[in-house]
Amino acid sequence: MTETTADPTDSTDPTDTVDLPGLPRERGCPFDPAPGYAHLRESAPITRIAFPSGGSGWLVTRYEDVRALLADPRFSSRLSAAAPHVRTAVAALPEPLPGALLRLDEPEHARYRRPVMRAFTVKRVQQLRPRIQQIVDERLDAMERAGGPVDLVAELALPVTSLVICELLGVSYDDRETFHGLAGRLLAIESSPEEGQQARAELASFIAALVAAKREKPDDDLLSTLIAEADADPDSPLTDIALTVLGSLLLIAGHETTANMIALGTLTLLEHPDQLAALREDPALADRTVEELLRHLTIIQFGLVRMATEDLTLGGRSIRAGEYVVASLPSANRDPGLGIEDPDRLDITRTPAAHVAFGYGPHQCLGQQLARAELQITLTSLFSRFPGLRLAAPAESLPFRDDMLIYGLHQLPVTW
Amino acid sequence: MRITLDEDRCCGAGTCVMTAPDVFDQRDDGIVVLLDPNPPAQLATSVHDAAARCPAAAIRVETE
Numbered sequence: 399m400t401e402t403t404a405d406p407t408d409s410t411d412p413t414d415t416v417d418l419p420g421l422p423r424e425r426g427c428p429f430d431p432a433p434g435y436a437h438l439r440e441s442a443p444i445t446r447i448a449f450p451s452g453g454s455g456w457l458v459t460r461y462e463d464v465r466a467l468l469a470d471p472r473f474s475s476r477l478s479a480a481a482p483h484v485r486t487a488v489a490a491l492p493e494p495l496p497g498a499l500l501r502l503d504e505p506e507h508a509r510y511r512r513p514v515m516r517a518f519t520v521k522r523v524q525q526l527r528p529r530i531q532q533i534v535d536e537r538l539d540a541m542e543r544a545g546g547p548v549d550l551v552a553e554l555a556l557p558v559t560s561l562v563i564c565e566l567l568g569v570s571y572d573d574r575e576t577f578h579g580l581a582g583r584l585l586a587i588e589s590s591p592e593e594g595q596q597a598r599a600e601l602a603s604f605i606a607a608l609v610a611a612k613r614e615k616p617d618d619d620l621l622s623t624l625i626a627e628a629d630a631d632p633d634s635p636l637t638d639i640a641l642t643v644l645g646s647l648l649l650i651a652g653h654e655t656t657a658n659m660i661a662l663g664t665l666t667l668l669e670h671p672d673q674l675a676a677l678r679e680d681p682a683l684a685d686r687t688v689e690e691l692l693r694h695l696t697i698i699q700f701g702l703v704r705m706a707t708e709d710l711t712l713g714g715r716s717i718r719a720g721e722y723v724v725a726s727l728p729s730a731n732r733d734p735g736l737g738i739e740d741p742d743r744l745d746i747t748r749t750p751a752a753h754v755a756f757g758y759g760p761h762q763c764l765g766q767q768l769a770r771a772e773l774q775i776t777l778t779s780l781f782s783r784f785p786g787l788r789l790a791a792p793a794e795s796l797p798f799r800d801d802m803l804i805y806g807l808h809q810l811p812v813t814w
Numbered sequence: 815m816r817i818t819l820d821e822d823r824c825c826g827a828g829t830c831v832m833t834a835p836d837v838f839d840q841r842d843d844g845i846v847v848l849l850d851p852n853p854p855a856q857l858a859t860s861v862h863d864a865a866a867r868c869p870a871a872a873i874r875v876e877t878e
Binding site: 469508511512515516518519520521752756757758759760761762763764766767 | 827
């Protein structure tokens with residue numbers, strides 16, 4: 399693992415980046431993307447930005463361009479640097495391992511995505527709903543017994559999403575401190591390349607041990623199913639390395655993103671009492687509420703990065719082979735080009751927008767139906783159990799996750 | 815209205831099942847299934863919406 403100070407694929411003279419702006423990072427309101435995005439969509443929808451570690455890339459802020467970019471196979475996910483658009487010290491990544499869905503291109507990506515798709519279909523998630531409801535109810539019982547104030551992140555959001563993915567995958571919930579800690583280290587912007595590498599190695603050995611244990615003693619879970627499938631088929635792409643990499647990804651992505659949406663979604667509704675009142679009046683709005691919160695909050699706050707594999711044109715701009723391009727999901731979801739009225743307004747009654755909160759293209763979030771179910775069940779059950787739910791700390795003092803790749807709240811003190 | 819699918823492109827996100835459940839379903843392995851290749855005209859909006867929202871561009875709709 400070596401530390402790089404410049405984007406190795408960027409042939410631009412580094413001195414050219416001196417006057418370039420960086421990725422807009424400074425939020426005004428904690429529920430809105432940095433104000434710089436609205437200006438860019440109008441004036442420079444595809445614009446060159448400086449990367450904090452050196453070098454530069456393109457920033458794409460309009461909805462149509464973001465969708466076109468993420469659906470275009472000429473843009474590769476096989477990046478050689480981790481989050482170069484936000485990190486000051488960027489790890490040079492090795493070639494992606496088998497099963498590393500986030501870093502593979504088609505058709506290799508589909509080979510590893512397909513074996514896990516069966517666990518996340520609309521029907522399969524529908525069957526999981528009663529169990530998710532039970533998990534949520536047990537956590538709400540525990541909150542009620544403890545009495546407020548409590549930290550909603552620690553007492554509800556993280557336990558619910560962790561319990562669900564642990565059961566689905568076959569990970570012991572007793573190991574939560576291990577994988578919660580690893581997620582924190584992997585997603586912190588200021589993690590050094592060495593810290594990131596160390597966390598990835600620890601996560602890999604944690605899951606590798608689990609794969610070995612399940613091969614000895616299979617259970618009724620996804621990891622055991624994948625192992626059995628791999629062992630039965632000599633041509634299966636699911637080597638032990640692929641199983642480990644897939645398991646690591648599903649465990650981290652499966653709890654961290656949705657936990658932050660639960661906490662931030664709760665706060666957003668508390669701070670928009672008219673919207674919360676509308677949801678209380680008509681619980682059938684739960685689906686729309688979740689879609690609108692996903693769009694409005696877009697917790698993949700710094701977007702997705704791709705690399706052009708050839709010289710090409712996107713939205714009228716010439717992009718050269720090897721250049722990095724950042725698709726800003728938060729900006730795309732606030733673009734009038736999304737086709738909804740007043741996209742900066744939170745409106746849980748609107749027809750759900752074709753938002754890109756889960757990304758777009760063949761990499762679009764595999765777990766999106768599970769995330770929706772967890773969000774719908776948790777938010778409606780929470781507000782119905784605690785009608786007097788309110789913040790237990792001043793809104794201005796809340797610790798927002800501006801320092802993490804996934805936005806949300808480090809803590810959310812509430813009482814009722 | 816005639817719908818064709820490219821199963822090889824399907825990434826199993828389930829967006830079409832959410833958007834037009836009378837027309838699309840998923841096999842157990844997540845791949846899209848066409849329930850009705852010639853749906854009635856009143857479903858045209860949701861079918862076009864499902865095609866537009868499909869992240870993998872696996873759904874094609876021809877209007878006669």
